[in-house]
Amino acid sequence: MFSFQSYIQSSLNSIAKNYFSTNxxxxxxxxxxxxxxxxxxxxxxxxxxxxxxxxxxxxxxxxxxxxxxxxxxxxxxxxxxxxxxxxxxxxxxxxxxxxxxxxxxxxxxxxxxxxxxxxxxxxxxxxxxxxxxxxxxxxxxxxxxxxxxxxxxxxxxxxxxxxxxxxxxxxxxxxxxxxxxxxxxxxxxxxxxxxxxxxxxxxxxxxxxxxxxxxxxxxxxxxxxxxxxxxxxxxxxxxxxxxxxxxxxxxxxxxxxxxxxxxxxxxxxxxxxxxxxxxxxxxxxxxxxxxxxxxxxxxxxxxxxxxxxxxxxxxxxxxxxxxxxxxLYTGNVFWTEQGFRFSWRVMLMEKGGVCVFTVKDPSNGQEWEVWNRDYLSPNQIQQMSTQPDMIVQFAHYIRKVYQDKGIAEPLVYADCMVTLNGRRSKPFIKEGLELGQFKGRAAEIVRPQSKKAK
Amino acid sequence: MTKYTGLLLLFFLFTQCGEKGEDNNCEFDTQVMITHFVDNTIIPNYQDFNEKVNQLNNAAQEFTNNPNQDNLMQVRTDWKNAYLAYQSVAAFEFGPAIDNGFSFKERLNTFPANAPTIDLLITEGNTDINAQFKSSVGFPAIEYLLFAPTDVNEVLAAFTTADTGNNRLAYLTALTEDISSKSQLVYDAWVNDFRSTFINNTGSTDGSAMHVFINEYLRDYELLKNFKFKIPLGIFNGGSIEPDKAEGLYSGISIELATANLTNLINLYKGVGANGQNGDGLYDYLVCLKAGEEDGELLADAILDQFEVIQTQLNTLSDPLTDRLNDQKETVATLHTELQKNVPLLKREMVAAFGIKVSYQDADGD
The missing domain is CATH 1.20.1260 (Ferritin)
Structure with missing residues (x-):
């Protein structure tokens, strides 16, 4: 018996065949x-x-x-x-x-x-x-x-x-x-x-x-x-x-x-x-x-x-x-930037940050602020300051740099203030989180986007 | 065609909104603000600086002719006055300050001075100032000559009875002449052509007066924070203070210098001219743009409040900074923290609102 379903199927097939054979x-x-x-x-x-x-x-x-x-x-x-x-x-x-x-x-x-x-x-x-x-x-x-x-x-x-x-x-x-x-x-x-x-x-x-x-x-x-x-x-x-x-x-x-x-x-x-x-x-x-x-x-x-x-x-x-x-991720993609790249999010936000990295030597309590310019170009600093995965990468690098300077177990912290779309700057990274050895997903280091800055 | 009808509708809709909220439109002429800066701050400040530098130069000549204690004290006073006046032109590192083959900032105020090199130059009798590194010239170098060692009689002796006394005098006058000629060059350029060149360079794109001014304003603020406080505090040094890296190290006027520097930056922010004239400042532009309004507070006021916090904190300190680093380190550290707090506000939020690119690097965006 002639079935409607097979009719559809054969039409689709012929459309496809026609389509693929058009020059x-x-x-x-x-x-x-x-x-x-x-x-x-x-x-x-x-x-x-x-x-x-x-x-x-x-x-x-x-x-x-x-x-x-x-x-x-x-x-x-x-x-x-x-x-x-x-x-x-x-x-x-x-x-x-x-x-x-x-x-x-x-x-x-x-x-x-x-x-x-x-x-x-x-x-x-x-x-x-x-x-x-x-x-x-x-x-x-x-x-x-x-x-x-x-x-x-x-x-x-x-x-x-x-x-x-x-x-x-x-x-x-x-x-x-x-x-x-x-x-x-x-x-x-x-x-x-x-x-x-x-x-x-x-x-x-x-x-x-x-x-x-x-x-x-x-x-x-x-x-x-x-x-x-x-x-x-x-x-x-x-x-x-x-x-x-x-x-x-x-x-x-x-x-x-x-x-x-x-x-x-x-x-x-x-x-x-x-x-x-x-x-x-x-x-x-x-x-x-x-x-x-x-x-x-x-x-x-x-x-x-x-x-x-x-x-x-x-x-x-x-x-x-x-x-x-x-x-798939929780949180505002503009804030955490998880899944931001390769997604055609073009000219969508005005974001800027200031990131201060600190290294601590737990053995004697000494503390250093990292002069980012010693390691990064102005463009790299600007990009990194608002992107958690880059902050983690840089922290890992800083850990290595200070290990090479002779500190066995340097702890690396970042204090970042980020402004998104003209809103007042907010603390971006979770307080007191050691980043030099951080292994999780980068977005986990980000503080939830709070309404008010402290 | 429906799309275009839709667009027209939208256009109409927003035009209507626009009429209701007329006060939302920011009508701010940045050229007026820049003109106010130039005529009431930049040029008067350079003029004042130039006069004081000439006084310093004359005093140094007089001291060379008659190297006695009175004349030494006069050079010291004039040096201090000129150095304080310098703090109010430090933020204007553009145009003639960099277009004449030297950086005004670097040649006049690179601190700390490199004492061993200066001593060597004096021994050699070398007075070719332009050939020397930036750390052997400018105000910090003069300071070294005038204030180290601490005993004024020893300083005088170094200029007079010492074998190299004449060389030392020659190096001193070479330094004051160098500053004087550079200052004259920059001042003349501003008064002659650069004033109109700068004022007419409107807009906010790279290279415009606004772009250049804001970038150098921010740089001066960062230099104030980093070189006058952060580095002496030892924040890059594992927490061990480095008083010998402070500005005004030998004369013990670091805090006075920093105060003059900060006052100039605050006045520009508020739009207050050198003689107290009120005009448009960065504050007014931010207010007009309604930038960063949050819980009824504008970014403009947040920055102003923070400036006041900084000023108050700075006022609690008294010179010399080198002593305060030892006995009031926490107070100095708090000052630095407060200075740091204004960085994201100025360097990111304000700049974004002004549509200025903070960059020492050119790149595409997307």
Whole structure:
């Protein structure tokens, strides 16, 4: 008997089959590759010319490594410059499409390696670049408009499966949507924080609209618009009739953030990356301009395609679940920062802290305050002062330093005052907690966020 | 299109709120505040300092011509007056104070002075001040010459009867001339071009007058806390006091110097000029921004209250600090703790409210 269930199943199957067998112009992915790696090359040159290689990876003596990646170490002065040169070279090879497979892998690995050296340099947009670079390693973005395809014409494709383009859209969708979800909190929506802190002082710095920042309702407009933008923009970009307008919104939104905040290349990277949503239009345009006499079917091995599918499934499961992990923990994620990184919590808080570390020698009662600048850069101090896991890491390091100075059992304490979103500073670390040998979860060292400071 | 209608609605909604709560909008012109600082504090303070430095220089010349006890006492008095006046320009380490190839702060007030090096330079007859390390020049070096050893007759003898007496006199005048010429340079620059350059550098971004001013204000506050109290207290030294690292070590005027320094910082905070003129200060800007309001108390008042606590605590101490470190260590330690308590308020909360980046390092954010 004909069953409804099997009917649904077979329709779904055919939809899936249709979806996975739809092809699209290879040029789309190739151009996307050129744009992405071109921007990466520029970013690397910018990073170098600002002297940040020296400042962030050579000068510091201590680095806040990530759990599971403690083996990632800076490579010394020569090593770091070589690594960045190598990274730039990889980006260049990616751009021109020479030895693309190796170049994209080299770029992904070198970029990610650098990002893993020090937590103090964590930025969501670096994480975003790492992910995109990873996706580029997996897709055949060199099958046209590349030296590879020029040298070996057999590599040349006119078409690739459409879903290989869609993975980029899905990734962007996740980034925007989670960034929007993260904005649904009382501070952002009901108190317009931290924008109420950030916008008014910019009144004199920003042309034309700057004067509006003096009005207390302006941060509310920006907060709500930002939240609605992040939540809806991917949907609007996917919906063809709205696409052009949505992209206009993308440009306005990111240029505005570039104008207001010191966020470097990120706005431009997003403006370029969201172009991928125009793949349909581009495909039609290219077909009209230069109709293919012969469709060069992709000759990607089915096993490889299946493997790819599973890698993507796994990747996106992680992408969807990872940002939600903070909900497993108690406490305010903005205060404890447990599950804060890798979650697209972008420009969400104004947080600052002052941390004073004290070392005690229990054998004779002597006490030293640690001069943080002896061991950390100003940037590292600033980042550490509000992030418990970094405070613990530094305390462990200080213990070692004082052991090397000849104190057998130095006890390390931290007295930190932290201000979040313009609220008065509160004591951040539990009183009298020894941190030099602290082994638990970093968030456990944090005092619950009390209303009133003592 | 619904999205845009929604946005328009929201816009309308908040415009309405805005009209109801008109007093919530902060209309504060930081340029007015900076101008007030420049005209009523920075320039008058530099002028006063410059005059006192010239007096010191003249007294040193007079003493060189007639090295007697009266003239020595005059140099000491003028040195003290100039050093006290310096405390009120110490916070302005920007513009001409750093743009002329030297750091005003480092060349004028690096303490403690390096006595052995100074002795060596005198023995050698070396008076090339600019070639020397910062710890051999400036007020602390002069202090060493004028106040060590403690017996005034011995000091006089070192300038007169000693073999190196003339060299010592020469080094002294070289030091006062150096301060005098640097001071003149900085003062002239402020009066001529820098005043308008600075005032017209509006906004709050990196390099703006506000950014530069606030950063140096904070640095001066930290220097007051760290170098005048924390280090002598031995807090970096396992708790063993280090009186020989105090400012005003030989003359025994550490607390007087610190008081002058603190007074200048408090006056800038309140917006009180050198001659008592009232104007916009950091306090007023914070009030306007309604920063950090909690249980009816504003951040602006919390900082002010803490400044008062600090001032009161400082007033309970009397010079010399080196003695107080021995007999009233707890009181000095409490003063340091109170100074420390204002750090997060000033350096994190106030700065965030002003939209100023505290940084000696440039980096992207996200």
């Amino acid at each position: 699209i112009s290879q040029h789309i992915l190739s151009i996307y590759r050129i744009l992405f790696s071109g921007m990466m090359l520029l970013s690397i040159i910018r990073f170098y010319s600002k002297g940040w290689i020296e400042e962030l990876y050579i000068q510091p003596t201590f680095f806040f490594t990530y759990d599971g990646f403690h083996w990632v170490k800076p490579l010394g002065e020569k090593g770091m410059y070589v690594l960045f040169f190598f990274m730039g070279l990889a980006a260049f090879f990616m751009m021109v499409g020479l030895f693309y497979r190796y170049a994209s892998l080299a770029f992904f690995l070198s970029f990610t390696y650098v990002e893993l050296i020090d937590k103090s340099n964590y930025l969501n947009h670096y994480y975003f670049v790492s992910i995109l670079a990873f996706l580029f390693v997996l897709v055949p973005a060199h099958r046209s408009l590349s030296i590879d395809a020029l040298i070996r014409p057999s590599l040349h494709h006119t078409h690739i499966p459409k879903w290989l383009i869609d993975v980029f859209k899905l990734q962007l969708f996740i980034v925007y949507f989670y960034a929007g979800l993260a904005k649904i909190n009382t501070d952002w929506l009901l108190h317009a924080l931290p924008l109420s802190i950030w916008l008014p002082p910019l009144a004199d710095d920003v042309p034309i609209i700057g004067g509006l920042f003096r009005y207390h309702w302006m941060p509310y407009v920006f907060s709500w618009a930002g939240m609605l933008y992040d939540l809806s923009i991917a949907f609007l970009l996917l919906y063809r009739p709205m696409r052009k307008w949505a992209y206009l919104a993308v440009i306005i939104f990111h240029l505005l953030t570039a104008l207001l905040f010191p966020i470097g290349m990120f706005p431009y990277i997003m403006i370029i990356c969201t172009l991928i949503f125009f793949s349909e239009e581009f495909n039609e345009w290219i077909n009209q301009r230069q109709p293919y006499t012969k469709v060069n079917k992709p000759s990607i091995a089915p096993i490889y395609l299946t493997a790819l599918k599973w890698i993507f499934v796994l990747h996106f499961c992680i992408q969807i679940l990872l940002p939600l992990r903070s909900h």
